[in-house]
Amino acid sequence: MEFKICTLGELLVEFLAKEHNQRFDKTGEFIGPYPSGAPAIFADQVAKLGFRVVFFSCVGKDSFGKMCINRLKQDGVIIDGIISRSRANTGSAFVSYQDYNERDFIFNIPNSACGLLSFNHIDEKLLKDCTHLHVMGSSLYSFRAIDAMRKALDIIKNKGGTISFDPNLRKEMFNIQEMEQSFGYIMEYTDIFLPSENEVCYFAQNDESEQQTMSTLLNNGIKHIVVKGGAKGANYYGLDEKNCLKMIHVDGFNVDVVDPTGAGDCFSATFVSLLLAGYCIETALKFANVSGALAVTKRGPMEGTSSLVEIQQFLSQHTMV
Ligand code: ATP
Numbered sequence: 161m162e163f164k165i166c167t168l169g170e171l172l173v174e175f176l177a178k179e180h181n182q183r184f185d186k187t188g189e190f191i192g193p194y195p196s197g198a199p200a201i202f203a204d205q206v207a208k209l210g211f212r213v214v215f216f217s218c219v220g221k222d223s224f225g226k227m228c229i230n231r232l233k234q235d236g237v238i239i240d241g242i243i244s245r246s247r248a249n250t251g252s253a254f255v256s257y258q259d260y261n262e263r264d265f266i267f268n269i270p271n272s273a274c275g276l277l278s279f280n281h282i283d284e285k286l287l288k289d290c291t292h293l294h295v296m297g298s299s300l301y302s303f304r305a306i307d308a309m310r311k312a313l314d315i316i317k318n319k320g321g322t323i324s325f326d327p328n329l330r331k332e333m334f335n336i337q338e339m340e341q342s343f344g345y346i347m348e349y350t351d352i353f354l355p356s357e358n359e360v361c362y363f364a365q366n367d368e369s370e371q372q373t374m375s376t377l378l379n380n381g382i383k384h385i386v387v388k389g390g391a392k393g394a395n396y397y398g399l400d401e402k403n404c405l406k407m408i409h410v411d412g413f414n415v416d417v418v419d420p421t422g423a424g425d426c427f428s429a430t431f432v433s434l435l436l437a438g439y440c441i442e443t444a445l446k447f448a449n450v451s452g453a454l455a456v457t458k459r460g461p462m463e464g465t466s467s468l469v470e471i472q473q474f475l476s477q478h479t480m481v
Pocket residue numbers: 328355356357387388389390391392393394412413414415417420421422423424425426427448449450451452453456
């Protein structure tokens with residue numbers, strides 16, 4: 161079956177601190193604007209692979225918004241669900257890399273044009289032939305955004321579609337109560353779950369191991385889980401024909417890390433797209449691992465999205481025979 165993916169949420173511009181350990185309370189230089197927003201990066205990666213993807217979002221009628229829309233359009237994302245509003249400005253984020261793989265963010269999302277994304281934006285006509293919805297936890301930043309997600313989810317689920325979910329938690333978002341409450345809801349419908357390693361504890365009971373948590377989630381109905389582990393690679397979990405836990409690990413490729421933001425979104429987009437396209441789990445995982453590795457080699461969160469040809473080229477150069 162021809163599949164078509166839908167996603168929704170924040171579309172924003174990002175500014176990167178020029179120096180490592182640069183502080184937000186001291187004057188410094190930033191590089192940007194770069195188009196960003198986790199679901200936007202996801203959509204861009206799906207489109208780069210040559211698959212159909214509809215993205216619902218909201219930007220301001222300003223140059224930042226124009227820049228974001230132009231990029232998505234150029235890369236092949238269906239942009240009819242992105243609305244430009246004059247009464248708010250396009251969202252933004254500032255990021256500064258600290259030691260020990262830490263990142264600090266300042267987000268301007270719920271109070272920007274992103275905050276205007278609502279139930280009424282989700283146009284059923286645009287979802288007509290969509291068969292899959294991808295939800296980013298970071299996109300559930302307000303009751304309005306959650307309403308929009310629930311509408312899309314209802315429509316897709318009612319026609320037998322599938323759902324993927326990437327919690328994409330940021331420590332700066334922990335105080336958004338709406339987000340936390342909606343996670344339980346979305347997990348009930350999730351078919352493909354794509355957490356980062358450090359997010360697994362959030363879905364675990366007490367101090368059980370990663371494998372125990374995965375077994376419970378799979379027995380509760382999730383079909384595929386991939387735990388993203390940054391430079392270490394990723395772990396796939398599923399149930400085999402005998403209902404036993406099946407685990408596949410892929411080591412991360414050795415690449416020069418320029419900017420790790422967006423790697424998880426590219427990884428998730430490649431894994432989900434290829435699985436829907438009928439690739440076997442092993443290949444989808446391998447290609448997603450390359451997609452994440454390629455993403456970290458480019459400065460800017462959306463700059464490292466890649467095509468199937470680029471992924472295959474990378475693999476042929478990095479796989480030993
Ligand atoms: P983000 O949400 O910021 O994009 P994430 O935590 O969701 O990040 P990561 O685990 O950082 O996702 O990255 C996703 C995948 O990309 C990893 O599982 C791995 O396959 C690849 N990857 C990430 N960082 C590196 C790296 N430094 N070297 C090689 N591969 C990497």
